[in-house]
Amino acid sequence: MRTRGSQCWRGKFQGGGYRFTKPRELILGVLAKSKKHLSAEDIFFSVHKIYSNIGLTTVYRNLELLVDMGTVSKFNFGDGKANYELSESESGAEHHHHLVCQKCQKVIDYADFMDAEKEFLSKIEKGLSKKYKFQIQDHIIHFYGICGQCQSK
Amino acid sequence: MRTRGSQCWRGKFQGGGYRFTKPRELILGVLAKSKKHLSAEDIFFSVHKIYSNIGLTTVYRNLELLVDMGTVSKFNFGDGKANYELSESESGAEHHHHLVCQKCQKVIDYADFMDAEKEFLSKIEKGLSKKYKFQIQDHIIHFYGICGQCQSK
DNA sequence: CTCCTTATTGATAATGATTGTCATTATCAA
């Protein structure tokens, strides 16, 4: 999945009847570069360095749009603010889940054991959608605990 | 796990050096009675009916304490407010997970397929704690999608 | 390229959930 310049993103916006604006380009740029989970404020500051006109409101608005478009994933790790990352389909990254440290709030991505997970999920999703008539679109798996650094203290 | 009156709870508080107060008794009472996930405000209103002196601040404070004590579990289903339920060890309820409808925000508990889950988790937790030196204490599994009622619309 | 429609922006105010302050009250060990 090559991204030739940002023309790829332009098309995604225009295909949906949206305009491709500088704030949108820059927000996506920040998300694409960072391999971490960024808050709206994080993104605002990053963009602000190179485009000091950006408004925090615009960041929120576009993150919401990007989540709706399926381009960005939104997470709540329990610290009161939402975190965003490019969704796997966009970033070319593997599907992954999260380890959340309850001491330092650090979040570790992991993509191991995905075979075991895939097997588990396909089994369970089928059963659940049958029993509860629930059409599953997505899932979240978070493990909470203590990270290595926090253990040695 | 019988709860003879509320003496069981009294002991839990006093064991930790805390006092057993009326607000605490009533908050736990509401949580124990309800089989749903309640917000702080929900709990406030429920308690308020029978004890109109209660303050919302007190509800928040005690929910935090109860979460720290492990008596209550706190969830974020993505609607901006936290939800609380008696933790399984307290309620005697089975371990369960959640189906979250993205249309109507309804949350369905499910406790099916726990064998498959147990197998999956034990496999994965072992691997993760080894590879990432991460000491897992808890996990959350949420499925997002469309509930039966919302599908027929 | 220029013009025009209107989607989008950014400043600002508003909201809603949660937390901090502090004087008053009530728990419970002695």
Added chain:
DNA sequence: TTGATAATGACAATCATTATCAATAAGGAG
């Protein structure tokens, strides 16, 4: 019963997120 002090409740403050609205700029038509 009493006293030390944990806990409460009213209130103000904070923090993340949303709503408003006039000004701006994207991009299709000509």
